[in-house]
Amino acid sequence: MFDIYTNVSLVSGAYGTVYRGRDNLTGRVVAIKKVRISLSDNGVSASTVREIALLKQLNTYDHPHVVKLFDVCQFLEHDGKLLILLVFEHVExxxxxxxxxxxxxxxxxxxxxxxxxxxxxxxxxxxxxxxxxxxxxxxxxxxxxxxxxxxxxxxxxxxxxxxxxxxxxxxxxxxxxxxxxxxxxxxxxxxxxxxxxxxxxxxxxxxxxxxxxxxxxxxxxxxxxxxxxxxxxxxxxxxxxxxxxxxxxxxxxxxxxxxxxxxxxxxxxxxxxxxxxxxxxxxxxxxxxxxxxxx
The missing domain is CATH 1.10.510.10 (Transferase(Phosphotransferase) domain 1)
Known part of the structure; x- marks a missing residue:
């Protein structure tokens, strides 16, 4: 699942599962937030769709005081849950x-x-x-x-x-x-x-x-x-x-x-x-x- 990201390691667990990794294509260090959700009959929850849509919308402005979203990856897991990886700029x-x-x-x-x-x-x-x-x-x-x-x-x-x-x-x-x-x-x-x-x-x-x-x-x-x-x-x-x-x-x-x-x-x-x-x-x-x- 991290095929383009290496050196992935957990850096914080208190406010969600966040990992530190490296983008193999650019070489930059990134923060990866994992969101694992259960799919309902209607698919992905509205709150998850809203967060991703907001992040993508904000990212188009490239505002200096809002964290940047580089990538969104989605994977359907064996248990039927959807794993979403939100790849952000890494801030120290x-x-x-x-x-x-x-x-x-x-x-x-x-x-x-x-x-x-x-x-x-x-x-x-x-x-x-x-x-x-x-x-x-x-x-x-x-x-x-x-x-x-x-x-x-x-x-x-x-x-x-x-x-x-x-x-x-x-x-x-x-x-x-x-x-x-x-x-x-x-x-x-x-x-x-x-x-x-x-x-x-x-x-x-x-x-x-x-x-x-x-x-x-x-x-x-x-x-x-x-x-x-x-x-x-x-x-x-x-x-x-x-x-x-x-x-x-x-x-x-x-x-x-x-x-x-x-x-x-x-x-x-x-x-x-x-x-x-x-x-x-x-x-x-x-x-x-x-x-x-x-x-």
Whole structure:
């Protein structure tokens, strides 16, 4: 099955089966993601078709901050399952690895600003193409040896319409927006919320909302946003607003004193409880934080 790929070895198992190999035709090192699926009466599942179609669509733009897809190989196995190999450019590490291996002094403000800009540039590109990633987290952001950030893993990505209400539970717990945790309709600003959590983590070297359960995650969020008002609280969920202690809003800087006033203001806006008040990725890129020399 790897007839044109050699030196194939497992490099990661925590976020899907991913292998490192070499393309015999070009000599380049590649990352190979294996997806094994059971065929139904209707053939390949819609979610698998969607991911591959999205990857192929995005690849035509050759965007610098979205991981490149080189090849898609399909094999019908003896047990009737379909094996799909997605062959990507190989990127040396992810942002989680980078943060974990930082020196005690942490990440430089210049690097944080640059990586934040690259992240939001990639998110803006996705949203401009009507794609919500829905699973942004440090493990899905690859960082090349040249320091270039690339968004990867579109397993939960979905094309959206302007008025579409998306309600399926997505996004790793620590990076979930409150409307997702409350099972409400949401839009592309779920990616803005996740991006803000990631940017904060680059400053502080720790997660902003390391919740242990969905209820605990909401409680940690309310420590920053304040407990929603009666008018803001959704009427369609079983959990009551009174199950959470009264809290007044705080600033991101209250959780990380290293934030300059510009970073604090940007993250404050990206982490607003009301999803309709959060800025777009393009508006974030136009914020004063990206117009100043890092402080």
């Amino acid at each position: 590490q992810d942002l989680s690895d980078l943060i974990e291996n930082l020196p005690k002094s942490g990440m430089s403000t210049t690097t944080i600003q640059r990586l934040s800009r690259e992240l939001l540039t990639g998110v803006d590109f996705l949203h401009a193409n009507r794609i919500i990633h829905r699973d942004l987290k440090p493990q899905n952001l690859l960082v090349s040896s040249q320091g270039c950030l690339k968004i990867a893993d579109f397993g939960l990505a979905k094309t959206y319409d302007v008025d579409m209400r998306l309600t399926s539970v997505v996004v790793t717990l620590w990076y979930r927006a409150p409307e997702v945790l409350l099972a409400q309709g949401y839009n592309s600003t779920v990616d803005i919320w996740s991006a803000a959590c990631i940017i904060f983590e680059m400053f502080s070297c720790r997660p902003l909302f390391p919740g242990t359960s969905e209820k605990n995650q909401l409680d940690r969020i309310f420590e920053l946003t304040g407990r929603p008002t009666d008018q803001q609280w959704p009427k369609s969920i079983s959990i009551a607003r009174e199950h959470f202690p009264p809290r007044l809003p705080k600033r991101p800087r209250d959780f990380c004193p290293y934030l300059c006033e510009y970073a604090d203001d940007l993250l404050y806006k990206m982490l607003l409880y009301d999803l309709h008040e959060r800025p777009s990725a393009l508006a974030c890129l136009e914020h004063d934080y990206f117009q100043q020399e890092p402080l």
